[in-house]
Amino acid sequence: MKRDTPFTLLTNGTALSWADVPEWPLAEFLRNVGAELGRGERLSSFFGVPEGDALRLVAVLAFDAGNTLAVGRSQSFSGSFPALTATHAQAHLFEREIWEQHGVVPENHPWLKPVRKDHGAGPAVGDFFRVDGREIHEVAVGPVHAGIIEPGHFRFQCAGEEVLHLEIALGFQHRGVEEAIAGGPHRATVYQMETVAGDTTIGHATAYANALEALAGTEAPLRAQWLRAIALELERLANHTGDLGALAGDVAFLPTASACGKIRGDFLNLTALLCGNRFGRGLVRPGGCLLDGDTERLSQLRKRLETALAEVQQAAAWLWDAASVRTRFEHTGHLHAKQAAAIGLVGPAARACGLVRDVRFDHPTGWHRFAQVPVSVWPDGDVFARARVRWLEIQRSGDFLREQLDAVPEGETMSSLPALAPNSLAVALVEGWRGEVCHVALTGADGKLRRYKITDPSFHNWTGLALALRGQAISDFPLCNKSFNLSYCGFDL
Amino acid sequence: MNLDPLNFLGQTLALLLLAPLLSGCIKNWKAKLQNRRGPRPWQVYFDIAKFLRKDMVISEHASWVFSFAPYVVFLTALLAGLMVPMINAPAPLRLFGGVLAVVGLLALGRFFLALGGLDPASAFGGMGSSREMTISAIAEPAMMLAIFTVAITAGSTDLSQIAQSTQSATWKLLNPAHVLAFAAMFVVLLAETGRIPVDNPATHLELTMIHEAMLLEYSGRYLAFMEWGASIKQLVLMTLLVNVFFPVGLAGPQASVAALGISLAAYLAKLLALSAVVVVVETTNAKMRLFRVPDLLSTAFVLAALALLSTFLFQ
Amino acid sequence: MSVHDTLLNRLKRGCETMAYPKGPAPALPDRHGGALKVEAAKCDASCSACVTVCPTEAIARPAGKPVALDLGRCIFCAECVTVCPTKAITQSNDHRMAVRQREDLVLGDTGKEQVRLAQALDEKLRRLFGRSLKLRQVSAAGCNACEADTNVLGTIGWDLGRFGIQFVASPRHADGLLITGPVSKNMELALKKTYIALPEPRIVIALGACAIAGGPFIGHPQHHNGASGLVPVDLFIPGCPPHPLTILDGLLRLLDRLGESDARR
Known part of the structure; x- marks a missing residue:
């Protein structure tokens, strides 16, 4: 679908020369981005590239309907810029991040607060949106909260048991991943990419590998691409199973909670069968896959996969049959499709609102160019919908794996990576199990990474959780949180 | 035969020792039903023993109420337990008002439990206390109506007399009033002991907690007494349910050792059967949404009211 | 789910908890490598x-x-x-990789080719915690893999609860901290406050490469390279992430619950 746009189009997983990225004066750049967002396109990434004392803004847009990405940049400027958030909510966190990382002020940004860094006392201290009134009370949860989970701060404004407003403050896990990549890739970079979000190792590692391969002007061998796709779906299976179990656990429905906990371990062990590590560490590398599976190993994988899929089928059947579970899930944590589109929601959470967006479908790369997974969508936007989408994805990933394991491509799995092209920009999108993982790599004149931007799907989706809690009972918060199941460290980097 | 001091001592020991074991059994069976080994039934003993030996960390906002509450919760549960016939009737302790005193003691315990949750000024504790009070506002009248039903049939508010009177005329067990009252009490039992579908005793999610939320600030010795008191209250309510509504096998006064033995066996059997039912209910249901819990308890209240009406209708 | 289904499932599948430590340990994935x-x-x-x-x-x-x-x-x-x-x-x-002293993880020298495994807690603490240990988990910038594998210990196959070890919500109910992550500067205050909220006596367990020394992010200025600098650590469990078996072995070793078949070296 050819459409008139001033942006340069780019396919997922490819690179272009920095000079070829269209450049406009700041105001025109922002107008162009706004125009595209106004047409319904999505902002995949929006960040700053420092040039001496000044800053350049870069926008990567996803034209889902056109199956293409679009890039553009502004000229250098300093001081401040008119905030896009004023007219397009999707940009809000990106602009706060730009302010925090580079110091330029987005003017008229409705809620300019740091994203990850604190100002001395920690992200939980500071201004929070407050509601005043005689029967209003404020509940603060975190950073150390419920059970074994990453840290985050949740500030509720409640009238009795009803939540009027929820504000989420993250940043507790800021480890300085982006800062460390500059001048790289270094010896530790690939290991850091694997642990950006530790449960999305394959997702982030594949995006990193794709970005570097694009910059080197090469592609991983087909067998490696196939292996990556297998590992990605195994990761999806493990996490979605865990989520169904956790959702059951949060409503204290013990049969499914116990069963899914075990089956998740089984799926993790399938990934470990491939590479030794339950989370897929040490498998995906720029240039291919470090480890391979022979016929024996792959057939064992296939057999164990069948058993695990049958078990999760039964565990999920108990979940859907229980009326007490359905009353908890239905109409809880409701998010409208319009809200979801406005904030740029991605992943199963977006698909559960009826939005058809999936990187494997809209921007296929790697093995997904040859083998399709149907997109799993459910219209309602409540906890039930999000659970249902996960269930559909489990089934479809299972089918995909069965199909792929029955048709193994030949070839090597690793090739050496040529040097990275200098002054080039590459974008790699991967549909991680939470949603769209976006890595944007920019090399300098020396062929080293000058700027590396990581956008985890949680960066888009935390706002969705905050919106979904409005008007809900505060005791439903853990259930809603679990139904989104977002990454704290993927957001914090 | 002057059984009273022996009776008193025996029942106190039974309450103290049996209560943690019962909690442990329920946990163990729930685990077994989920296909896992689970903690041993006597694990709760180890937990309480450890808490008694640990230090305490107390919020700077807490007052004397915080320190007083665990002992009140513990003692009221114990005293209420002494008024309910366990192995033989009459029960060791007789206070004016009989069943009303039992309800009153439990209410006093709950009152201080809720205050203890509010005292350290923590948000979770406050929410837990408010939720506990919302539930008890309906659960307590339901419990009272259910017990009044059997009291009217027996013509007395003394629990021991109620038990003996029901025992003497076994057809009363199938009396519609009796059955309705039993059903109401069962729902109240689930609510008062914080079991699924009302509350999840094993949850780590503070925002969903009711009973556990009020205990979040307690540590060491205080926590030990709070937990112990809660398990004794659970035992008391279950004993009430099995021995007042189904006093089959309950030994009378001046009972022989053999009769006491039979009574003990019957009591334990009934207790275990009730625990099994509780475990199955917990395992097959999800927890209800908080604002739906009053609906469930209102149902219990209506059942109890119907039970009371039935006593007049079927007299 | 009906009562009938529950009971039928239970009878059909039986107890799914592994026999370990009363039986042999489950095998590590063959490509794992171990210590x-x-x-x-x-x-x-x-x-x-x-x-x-x-x-x-x-x-x-x-x-x-x-x-x-x-x-x-x-x-x-x-x-x-x-x-x-x-x-x-x-x-x-x-x-098996858990140790009590940080130095016991340095390998190479003669006599120190392998990990010097953890000794149990001292007599007093072992009497107190041996049958009942409650832990509060604090993720101080962990990537969620260590947390996920800790969560897995609560599932029916591993069933941590059967040892009397439980993860609790309130630090006041806990006997020990289980720390994951390199301890970011943003989490420093929360970690310290949680530690202080634990009643004495208390222990600290550092789980994973990040909590011991910073993991893949070692040297970054945004964090403290592990928990040792902030709280006294009693048990170090290496791994990225440590396999659930390694974590379980470490915990049981600390409490001296491993039995003869897997006695300390």
């Missing part, structure tokens, strides 16, 4: 291939001294194993 074994005596005089290839600078070979591999910094990428020409560094496939 490393470093025999410095086998090194070539001038070789330092492993030093250059290690992403977390866990290996050092000071002049005139034997090679030293710090398993606490190790993220188990096995690059050193691949690159070593004399097979001085090998994978032992042993899941």
Whole structure:
């Protein structure tokens, strides 16, 4: 679908020369981005590239309907810029991040607060949106909260048991991943990419590998691409199973909670069968896959996969049959499709609102160019919908794996990576199990990474959780949180 | 035969020792039903023993109420337990008002439990206390109506007399009033002991907690007494349910050792059967949404009211 | 789900909890590798291939001294194993890696080729915690893999509850902290406050490469390179992430609950 746009189009997983990225004066750049967002396109990434004392803004847009990405940049400027958030909510966190990382002020940004860094006392201290009134009370949860989970701060404004407003403050896990990549890739970079979000190792590692391969002007061998796709779906299976179990656990429905906990371990062990590590560490590398599976190993994988899929089928059947579970899930944590589109929601959470967006479908790369997974969508936007989408994805990933394991491509799995092209920009999108993982790599004149931007799907989706809690009972918060199941460290980097 | 001091001592020991074991059994069976080994039934003993030996960390906002509450919760549960016939009737302790005193003691315990949750000024504790009070506002009248039903049939508010009177005329067990009252009490039992579908005793999610939320600030010795008191209250309510509504096998006064033995066996059997039912209910249901819990308890209240009406209708 | 289904399922599947530690430990995934074994005596005089290839600078070979591999910094990428020409560094496939002292993770020197496994807690603490240990988990910038594998210990296959070990919501109910992550500066205050909220006596367990020495992010200014600098640590469990079996072995070793079949070395 050819459409008139001033942006340069780019396919997922490819690179272009920095000079070829269209450049406009700041105001025109922002107008162009706004125009595209106004047409319904999505902002995949929006960040700053420092040039001496000044800053350049870069926008990567996803034209889902056109199956293409679009890039553009502004000229250098300093001081401040008119905030896009004023007219397009999707940009809000990106602009706060730009302010925090580079110091330029987005003017008229409705809620300019740091994203990850604190100002001395920690992200939980500071201004929070407050509601005043005689029967209003404020509940603060975190950073150390419920059970074994990453840290985050949740500030509720409640009238009795009803939540009027929820504000989420993250940043507790800021480890300085982006800062460390500059001048790289270094010896530790690939290991850091694997642990950006530790449960999305394959997702982030594949995006990193794709970005570097694009910059080197090469592609991983087909067998490696196939292996990556297998590992990605195994990761999806493990996490979605865990989520169904956790959702059951949060409503204290013990049969499914116990069963899914075990089956998740089984799926993790399938990934470990491939590479030794339950989370897929040490498998995906720029240039291919470090480890391979022979016929024996792959057939064992296939057999164990069948058993695990049958078990999760039964565990999920108990979940859907229980009326007490359905009353908890239905109409809880409701998010409208319009809200979801406005904030740029991605992943199963977006698909559960009826939005058809999936990187494997809209921007296929790697093995997904040859083998399709149907997109799993459910219209309602409540906890039930999000659970249902996960269930559909489990089934479809299972089918995909069965199909792929029955048709193994030949070839090597690793090739050496040529040097990275200098002054080039590459974008790699991967549909991680939470949603769209976006890595944007920019090399300098020396062929080293000058700027590396990581956008985890949680960066888009935390706002969705905050919106979904409005008007809900505060005791439903853990259930809603679990139904989104977002990454704290993927957001914090 | 002057059984009273022996009776008193025996029942106190039974309450103290049996209560943690019962909690442990329920946990163990729930685990077994989920296909896992689970903690041993006597694990709760180890937990309480450890808490008694640990230090305490107390919020700077807490007052004397915080320190007083665990002992009140513990003692009221114990005293209420002494008024309910366990192995033989009459029960060791007789206070004016009989069943009303039992309800009153439990209410006093709950009152201080809720205050203890509010005292350290923590948000979770406050929410837990408010939720506990919302539930008890309906659960307590339901419990009272259910017990009044059997009291009217027996013509007395003394629990021991109620038990003996029901025992003497076994057809009363199938009396519609009796059955309705039993059903109401069962729902109240689930609510008062914080079991699924009302509350999840094993949850780590503070925002969903009711009973556990009020205990979040307690540590060491205080926590030990709070937990112990809660398990004794659970035992008391279950004993009430099995021995007042189904006093089959309950030994009378001046009972022989053999009769006491039979009574003990019957009591334990009934207790275990009730625990099994509780475990199955917990395992097959999800927890209800908080604002739906009053609906469930209102149902219990209506059942109890119907039970009371039935006593007049079927007299 | 009906009562009938529940009971039927239970009877059909039986108890799914593993026999360990009363039976043999489940096998590690065959490509896992387990703990490393470093025999410095086998090194070539001038070789330092492993030093250059290690992403977390866990290996050092000071002049005139034997090679030293710090398993606490190790993220188990096995690059050193691949690159070593004399097979001085090998994978032992042993899941046991937990130690009490940080130095017990430094491998290489004669007599120190392998991890010196953890001794149990002292008599007093063992009497107190041996049958009932409640832990509060604090994720101080962990990536969620260590947390996920800790969560897995609560599932029906592993069933941590059968040992009396439980994860609790309130630090006031806890006997120990289980820390994951390199302890970011943003989490420093929360970690300290949680530690203070634990009643005495208390223990601290550092789980994973990040909590011991910073993991893949070692040296970044945004965090403290692990928990040791902030709280006294009683047990170190290496791994990235440690396999649930390693974590369980570490916890049971600490409480002396392992039984004869797997006695301490």
